Amino acid sequence: MSFILGLTGSIGMGKSTTADMFRRSGVPVHDADHCVHQLYRGRAVPLIEAEFPGTVAAGAVDRTRLSAAVLGRPDALKRLEAIIHPLVREAEEAFVARCRSAGLGLAVLDIPLLFETGGQARCDAVLVVTAPAAIQAERVLRRPEMTPEKLAAILARQMPDAEKRRRAHFLVDTSRGLVEAQRQLGSILRALAGRPGRAR
Template sequence: MKWIGLTGGIACGKSTVSRMLRDRGYSLVDADEVAREVVRAGTPGLKAVVKEFGEGVLLPDGSLDRRKLGSLVFGNPDRLHVLESITHPLIRKEIARRRQNLEDMRTTLAIYDIPLLFETHAQENFDAIIVVSCTKSQQKERLMRRNQLTEAEIDMRIASQIPIASKEAEADFVLQNNRDEQHLLKEVERLDQWLKELK
């Protein structure tokens, strides 16, 4: 089975591209989805997080208060490392299980939507890498609209990732999401053709 990495810069539209590929019938594993699942209420992952960070990271219904946990780890590399040492092995195990399931079903090609593919040096795990790209000003505009962050917060988030030009240079396919939705649909059609040839 061909294992294809899908990544991009923050607010470049990777999730929209993922959704469009799913709609076209592609098998897709979403890293963010798995990351949420491994710390769902009642999971060993959530119990481990609470043991380390305290009951204060829980919402009244017993689920994880992501905003509260985020405020404890972002800007604190040591605490972030502790959190990642709990969640990353669980995420890797679940991704491996899903990948095996797809292989067992004789799937010929599957896409792994992974935001920090280059940041986690995971390039060698893939048969090919797709990067969703847009301009820095578009990233800022979309982040402002979506997250209502200050310009300083936006700059910090963009700066925390590897520059989009560096990702493009290492990609096997670059999808430009720098215009309107009609243009994006054409880019996804172009990607669809490329993926069909890979199979």
């Protein structure tokens, strides 16, 4: 039975880099964000256009138009989530089933808002990627079009890092460089080697 490890972390903590480290170690990763991008070019297109007319262009969801349609409208955001979340969950379940069929010992679910959406219930353990707040802010503010105000708004929607760390089974601190992060990840992989996941 594959052991399912949830991978999460707030913006700018190094979650994507950690996910890549898992892949390079031979561990399959299901990336929820990448799945959404695929859905916006595929199965979700007609559903979103029906719910939010004018948000599709050239056969794909225009993220700028969609953002404008839901920004500041909690009811609209809930309608969007009602479309997307079941499709992402379906893809995730198919991924886990493939890993189990292949007899893989470990699989990773990369879910940005894992705790916020109750995703930990679908995992055998959770790894939280973390870094000091000052380093987090420095990383995020280097991104194009990012401002302190935008960062504050994003963080307001996310569970505080301290609470995520409290709930985590494993931590990777990315503030001390890639070599140290890889060392921490190696320790986690050794700790999980041969550990069975629960029946689903």
